[in-house]
Amino acid sequence: MKIVIAGGTGFLGEPLVRRLTAGGHDVAVLSRDPAKVRAGRGVAWDGRSQGAWSAEVAKAEVVINLAGENIGEGRWTADRKRRLINSRLHATNAIVEALQKNDKHPTFVSASAIGYYGPHGDEILAEDSPRGSGFLAELVEQWEDAARKAESITRLVLPRFGVVLARSGGALGQMLLPFRFGVGGPIGSGKQWMSWVDRDDVLRAVSWLIERESAHGVYNVTAPDPARNRDFVRALGRALHRPAIMPAPAFALKIAFGEMAEEILLTGQRVVPKRLLAEGFTFESTDLDATLRRILS
């Protein structure tokens, strides 16, 4: 298949491109810096306006959108918030515009996030749960709405990714350093839920959603059993053979990271992949201890 992927150089994108090319697909990677593309064919775009890249979209059977500035890196200043929103809306709008110019109707997989549900307590959240409150929830809604403009001309799939775990990079990459120095522990109260998912399962789920012609709409891409932060860090301590008793105090995180700490570190949500399970997808990593041991071995 001919596949176009925006954001194919990132933490999720690059391994996804490797998986798709290993499966025999022809993958064009839209990048602001095609020279850095290490998997797939690099194609230049600026993430906002039409250009030669839209000819790739015209030929594609599948278009995947993972582009956007990193949400978990550092404080959300007013300027960063603008860039977090604009990078997603401009990239998604540009892809939708390219899709609308064609007669061909490819599958369109546009990344989303469980941040849609906003900070929550113990209630279980599935795809039909309402949008939550906060900056991230509003951003995700705008991002999904931009992709939905292609709903009438494509098979639109909106995977809401959870906290994706891999050996380096992502949330786990950021959590490892204090543990390696023996000062890891729960974040704030540790009661908040973390809807984690192994990156390999994310790649398998995206491939499965592409191949399954009947799949459309929103899918939570999280492991079936989310964990509270305190249980997650205990499992991480066991996997690393390091203590996990040094709490990161809420006030210090609020000072260091402001609103970002309140929305993604000190709070969370208990999300389940109701649709993936109901439609027959099988997660390989369902046990947190075993997953962390394998990832970190």
Ligand SMILES: NC(=O)c1ccc[n+]([C@@H]2O[C@H](COP(=O)([O-])OP(=O)(O)OC[C@H]3O[C@@H](n4cnc5c(N)ncnc54)[C@H](OP(=O)(O)O)[C@@H]3O)[C@@H](O)[C@H]2O)c1
């Ligand atoms: N990782 C997670 O745990 C997680 C969880 C939930 C949702 N998500 C979402 O899934 C998507 C992929 O995640 P990821 O972790 O792979 O992200 P990532 O590593 O930060 O990569 C995102 C990609 O977006 C492109 N990009 C960055 N800034 C851009 C801008 N201003 N304009 C256009 N493109 C830009 C970059 O490609 P070039 O530099 O090549 O242009 C980069 O490769 C993101 O939208 C993210 O929000 C991720």
